[in-house]
Amino acid sequence: MTITKVNVRNQVISKPNARLLAESITIQYDHRVISKNLSIEIPEGSFTVIIGPNACGKSTLLRALSNLLKPSEGQVLLDGKNIHSYKSKEVAKKLGLLPQSSTAPEGITVANLVAHGRYPHQNLIRQWTEADELAVINAMELTNTLELSNRFVDELSGGQRQRVWVAMVLAQQTPLLLLDEPTTYLDIAHQIELLELFKDLNEQGNTLIAVLHDLNQAARYATHLIAMKNGKVIAQGKPCEIVTEQLIEEVYGLKCMVIEDPVTHTPLIVPLGRAGINEN
């Protein structure tokens, strides 16, 4: 009898409770409304991927979730509190962000750039400690950038540079990681390498939220998928449950076939294009 009770209680607790959620937020730039009355929960421990056509508001949502943009209505809750009510450094200890674009200062070396990720943990008299050093080493090991540590960031290849920026976010040691189109501008091999890294990080207990352009990569790596269109969430859930030919047509206006990925058994989207339509 007692066992059943515990089980019941466990079920209640293990319901996807979210550390990060948006409560009926309206996001706008100046007077242009991007999303109205949008609510979303990021399941704890998930690798959540947001997909949708260009200008559907997915990056804007990510900016709101990471406190870069304040919703004009509603609120973003981080651990049950309005994210805006935290001290900015407190947010930075819980939530790391890899933005779409960053600039490396002139002449900075890889290790020094990664060290910038420690900023939220430092102050004027405690600028560099043992803990910072360990975090930087750990982040560079995870991203395979340790052997690049003394190189100048300007002289790295695109793939290497992106791994360095990821290392910087990892050095921040936050349980939540937000990634805005992390694979853009990388070749396919580097894209997969980076996504595998994110998968590992997720399996180690981090919650990841990424905006991705490639549908098949999203369907393969996401544990939770959010499909957006015109600032609204059209569908969310496990990729194998929600990715259908109807959904892709509704979201992208693209006719396609959804088959099983022979390697990972996740949904694989094959666009029909003109050829496919003529055949039918």
Place this chain on the structure above:
Amino acid sequence: MQRINFGRKYLQLNGPLKMRLDVRNATITAIFLAVIVAISVFALMVGSLKLSIDEVFSALFGQTSGFKRTIVVNWRLPRVIVAIIFGAGLAVSGSIFQSITKNPLGSPDVIGFSSGSYTGVLFVLLVLGSNSFSSVAIGSLIGGFATALIIYLLAFQGGTHGFRLIIVGIAMSTILGSINSMLLLQSKTEVALSAAAWGVGSLNGIDWEHGLPAVFLVIVFLLLAVVMNRPLREMELGEDTAKSHGVRINRTQGLLIIIAVSLTASATAVMGPVTFVALAAPQIALRFTKTTGSFAPTAVIGSFLLLGADVLAQRIIPGTILPVGVVTLSIGGLYLVWLLFRQARTAS
């Protein structure tokens, strides 16, 4: 032991201040400090009455009294100290603006704050007809800040745009230049002459009474700049990254602009607009240290430039003491042309 190869040498400090000391930056700072001390001693020795090193030191440390002590401590020393502190202040001011605008042209002398200070001074001297030191200083500060505010309002619309700030600043600088000429042309010749002399920028006749308040102000703002250095360096990574690291962008940028304008305006209030130091010192420091990140090398290079230019201005034509502004303007003009050419070439 250093477990991470940063590509640079660091010395880990584990005292009450826990930080990595950049060995190259520290060495360069120390070398320039030594050079500054040497120039200072030279500046205390030379003049219409030449003194030996021994005489200078015994005057400084109180073993000599009388006329020689008066010359060294009351006449020559204030000029040297003012040059060192103001040079550092101008250089750090330039470094802050160049970092905010992400452009080596973004310096207070290029983007019009010095012209604005001059307009404030001319207004006090020519329109209000006052020539007391405090009213001139206040005029300079108000002129500088008003210019900064106007440029800020025109250039910062929904975020920082470095290049827009520079374009608006150069335009403001030109407009203020014509206003300054107009003010000068409409005044009586004698008043206009003394006002025009202020406009060149000079340390001639500086004494403790007039120099000390501004020296004190510049030191305070230099310390504030050191406090704000870390968030400034985060902002060099881009606004989104800085914000995601917990930097409050608007507050940080606002404070930094106030600090930078105050540094320039305090120095300008006393010696008039002196160009080149704010523009060049951060760039020279970058060449030497091969990194941004610390104000110390920039500050000592600024001190070196202003002190060196002032000594040169006093000695270059025998029997004549040039205003230091003439020397920095000549060197600075060439440097600015070179910089513009280089930027135009990389842009195309």
